[in-house]
Amino acid sequence: MSDLKPATGSERMTQLLSVMKAAPDEVAFAELFRFYAPRLKSYMRKLGAAEDIAEELAQEAMAMVWRKAHLFDSDKAGAGTWIFAIARNLRIDAFRRQKRPEVELDDPTLMPDDPLSPEAELDYGQQARAVRAALATLPSEQATIVHLSFFEDKPHAEIAEQLGIPLGTVKSRMRLAFQRFRKALGEPVS
Amino acid sequence: MITHHPSEELIAAYAAGSLDEANALALATHLTLCPACRREAAAYEALGASLIEELPEMAMAPDALSATLARVRGETPAMATIGASQLSRHAPASQIMLPAPLRHYVGGDVDTDKWRTLGPGIQHMPLVAADGVTARLLRIAPGRSVFDHSHGGTELTLVLNGSYRSQGQRFVRGDLEMADESIQHRPVAGTEDVCICLAVTDAPLRFGNWIGRLMQPFIGI
Ligand SMILES: [Zn+2]
Numbered sequence: 001m002s003d004l005k006p007a008t009g010s011e012r013m014t015q016l017l018s019v020m021k022a023a024p025d026e027v028a029f030a031e032l033f034r035f036y037a038p039r040l041k042s043y044m045r046k047l048g049a050a051e052d053i054a055e056e057l058a059q060e061a062m063a064m065v066w067r068k069a070h071l072f073d074s075d076k077a078g079a080g081t082w083i084f085a086i087a088r089n090l091r092i093d094a095f096r097r098q099k100r101p102e103v104e105l106d107d108p109t110l111m112p113d114d115p116l117s118p119e120a121e122l123d124y125g126q127q128a129r130a131v132r133a134a135l136a137t138l139p140s141e142q143a144t145i146v147h148l149s150f151f152e153d154k155p156h157a158e159i160a161e162q163l164g165i166p167l168g169t170v171k172s173r174m175r176l177a178f179q180r181f182r183k184a185l186g187e188p189v190s
Numbered sequence: 191m192i193t194h195h196p197s198e199e200l201i202a203a204y205a206a207g208s209l210d211e212a213n214a215l216a217l218a219t220h221l222t223l224c225p226a227c228r229r230e231a232a233a234y235e236a237l238g239a240s241l242i243e244e245l246p247e248m249a250m251a252p253d254a255l256s257a258t259l260a261r262v263r264g265e266t267p268a269m270a271t272i273g274a275s276q277l278s279r280h281a282p283a284s285q286i287m288l289p290a291p292l293r294h295y296v297g298g299d300v301d302t303d304k305w306r307t308l309g310p311g312i313q314h315m316p317l318v319a320a321d322g323v324t325a326r327l328l329r330i331a332p333g334r335s336v337f338d339h340s341h342g343g344t345e346l347t348l349v350l351n352g353s354y355r356s357q358g359q360r361f362v363r364g365d366l367e368m369a370d371e372s373i374q375h376r377p378v379a380g381t382e383d384v385c386i387c388l389a390v391t392d393a394p395l396r397f398g399n400w401i402g403r404l405m406q407p408f409i410g411i
Contacts, residue, residue: 102291
């Protein structure tokens with residue numbers, strides 16, 4: 001712990017998780033827990049979990065962070081992204097009783113990343129800052145749609161009803177919002 | 191060379207976790223074969239992380255940290271889940287390697303006895319039915335055309351072996367075609383090899399020709 005460079009926010013969290021990757025570390029875990037657990041509880045509540053279920057899922061998500069820390073690879077993702085994926089899969093399992101099909105990085109059929117692509121050099125601290133900046137450029141109606149797509153476990157038709165707008169409008173707003181987000185992130189929109 | 195990719199919204203929905211299981215299976219399979227879309231998905235997961243980090247904190251139970259530590263303390267270190275590399279060692283030697291997400295549903299590679307005949311030269315293997323959306327493998331003999339059909343909803347088709355032509359375009363391994371109700375979809379398998387693809391449908395297919403109509407109630411697709 002003592003050899004950590006001073007860092008804040010998501011970079012700090014990535015350093016803490018890298019400490020845990022090397023060896024189980026309750027001090028590093030406690031700091032990760034204090035930052036993420038209350039936010040993961042919020043995430044589960046937003047998705048419709050009752051208070052006690054949200055508490056349980058947030059604790060279980062953090063327990064999985066502990067159990068899987070040895071698999072964390074800071075070359076592939078920052079801590080926030082890695083923990084988000086754990087919480088997301090946990091809630092799919094808990095709310096929908098469905099499996100979550102996932103890419104496996106040791107799959108012999110996996111097409112490897114082009115090592116010469118500019119993204120291969122991407123620094124995940126930089127990416128997190130770029131994502132926040134890109135999000136801030138969205139007009140509020142598009143930002144609302146982006147939030148809903150991450151925090152509502154509902155079909156688009158229900159989201160349309162909730163917002164009082166036609167389904168086609170939800171779909172086109174979603175398309176516009178994500179295209180704009182990608183553009184702001186500085187990569188070509190396919 | 192993959193030239194047909196899922197839309198931004200579909201990749202975002204996969205990353206957000208809002209896709210049903212059948213569509214998520216198609217996305218995970220495409221992402222295994224397509225590094226470009228994998229990077230897209232990673233960007234949307236980073237977006238998810240940002241959104242979570244900005245959420246207001248919700249107080250945890252006073253003993254939450256110690257309760258969580260008690261949960262994991264003394265557990266034997268997590269065994270890495272059986273990954274694809276271990277699985278593949280036991281998998282039968284097949285010419286056609288399925289990406290890991292699919293292999294878990296098929297229970298091995300494509301040379302199984304789970305194929306069911308749909309019509310001359312066409313077989314299928316249902317894999318997922320959840321939230322009204324179905325994923326199945328289709329195996330189409332070289333040069334054969336799949337029944338004329340249109341879609342009540344949307345359909346994803348992902349090629350795993352061989353190729354097919356549809357709407358004047360060619361689809362090869364890794365390509366993902368998105369079709370909706372406006373498209374009269376009549377894929378024709380390439381002549382070079384048997385065409386195997388994953389088909390995801392969110393409404394019953396409507397067949398345009400008599401054999402399709404005849405078979406629809408019987409095969410239930
Ligand atoms: Zn792609």
